[in-house]
Amino acid sequence: MAEAKHGTAPIVVEETPGKKAYCQCGLSARLPYCDGTHSRQGTGLAPVVVEVESAGKRAVCQCHRSASLPWCDGTHSRLAGC
Ligand code: FES
Numbered sequence: 664m665a666e667a668k669h670g671t672a673p674i675v676v677e678e679t680p681g682k683k684a685y686c687q688c689g690l691s692a693r694l695p696y697c698d699g700t701h702s703r704q705g706t707g708l709a710p711v712v713v714e715v716e717s718a719g720k721r722a723v724c725q726c727h728r729s730a731s732l733p734w735c736d737g738t739h740s741r742l743a744g745c
Pocket of ligand 1: 685686687688689690691696697698699700701702708709710
């Protein structure tokens with residue numbers, strides 16, 4: 664079983680509308696999107712799946728502590744070691 668890997672800053676993407684699965688284990692090769700690694704590595708975690716309504720720039724949380732997952736709310740800047 665692999666441990667989750669948490670980042671220290673969001674990943675900013677030019678998002679397109681549609682259903683998206685954002686990685687919460689930090690092990691995906693396609694960050695910030697889930698590529699199924701969480702399951703293969705037995706992390707016990709799952710992606711946050713959302714319907715993106717409109718195109719535009721989004722900051723996707725990588726510390727996985729945001730109160731607004733999958734979006735960054737600035738929590739990473741208040742965490743020790745960040
Ligand atoms: S690969 Fe990380 S949540 Fe799916």
